[in-house]
Amino acid sequence: MASGWAPDTNPIELADGTLICERHRQIICHVCCCDYSFAQELRDEEEQALEDAGNEGLQTFSQAHSGDELGHSTDFFYSVATTPRHPTAMNSSGSRDRPEMPFASGSIPSMTKFVPPRSTDSPKMLFERAHRFIRRTNPHEILIYTDGACLSNGLSNLRGGCGFIASPTHKVKFRLENTGPTDEPHPQTSNRAELRAVIAALQYHYWQGDCLGSWTRLVIATDSEYVVLGATERIRGWITRGWRTSAGKPVKNQDLWKKLIHQIQKLDEPSRCIYPPHGTSVSFWRIPREWNQDADVEAKKGAELEDVQRYTKILGLMV
Secondary structure, three states: OEEOOOOOOOOEEOOOOOEEOOOOOOOEEOOOOEEOHHHHHHHHOHHHHHHHHOOOOOEEEEEOOOOOOOOOOOOEEEEEOOOOOOOOOEOOOOOEOOOOOOOOOOOOOOEEEEOOOOOOOOHHHHEEEOOOEEEOOOOOEEEEEEEEEEEOOOOOOOEEEEEEEEEOOEEEEEEOOOEOOOOOEOOOOHHHHHHHHHHHHHHOOOOOOOOOOOOOEEEEEEOOHHHHHHHHHHHHHHHHOOOEOOOOOEOOOHHHHHHHHHHHHHHHOOEOOOOOOEOOEEEEEEOOHHHHHHHHHHHHHHHOOOOOOOOOOOOOOOO
16 A cells, blocks of 8 residues: 555554554545545444354355366465356356346455465466466466555645556556546545455456466455455345445445455356356455565555546456
8 A cells, every 4th residue: 555755654553453554644635645444434344244254144155166177286375255146147258247246245256365374475476477377386376466546745635546467577556546436436545445446457358368278267366455355255245234334434445345256246146258167366466565566666656647537447458
């Protein structure tokens, strides 16, 4: 996560678990362009999470594609369990048609937390730099680095930017739009930029069919606790409560959270264009900021670009 014109700093954790910015001692700091209120929301939801855990098996441990025909991983993934899918029509490309913005109900894709074999393992140790960042022990898994930044020269002129690294030679930067996928305006914040970067990376390319359908799992490497905890631990509870926290407050950035789920659903659906038919599942790996410097640079460059008013899908064909 990046914020402010000055060098990035980590938040300070108070005795009660509250996170505040290091420079100004604020939970929501408009100078540093950071918002740590999500940490309070997560604490408020701890009791609710216990109830949710018993509802349809919220949190399960599963092995990634163990025993499938395309290889398997020895790592365990901490996941939000899926619900039965409703039948949907197949389109001409072999993927399933879905509404652009789903939910109130329906299937929830599996969104897992990537846990490396050792806590000291870095992306560079586990993923080889080739035409993609490819898992050394499982050539059917790839990694993409993502990051978001929000730059500010004071209380005004907040500028969000997003970046991701799809391969050792392919870097993408773009400005955080002023409106979301539903055309509603939203403030420029670092949390929103972090989440938007992940969505853009997943939308950027037809990952299921990339390299003749080689990939069964895509790992998102990000330094954003907001993104990783939200995607892997909190989303089912939010949906169950009508996109509200356990305290009854509306979930922030819910337009992007819905978009994230929709995109992961699309990736997870088996494609008939690939043999054997399979989808590409998504896992989230929270990495230290120092391991995410390249994506951070791209996100800050994106924040320097001209304003973009409307949400725009970013596509890359020659990746």
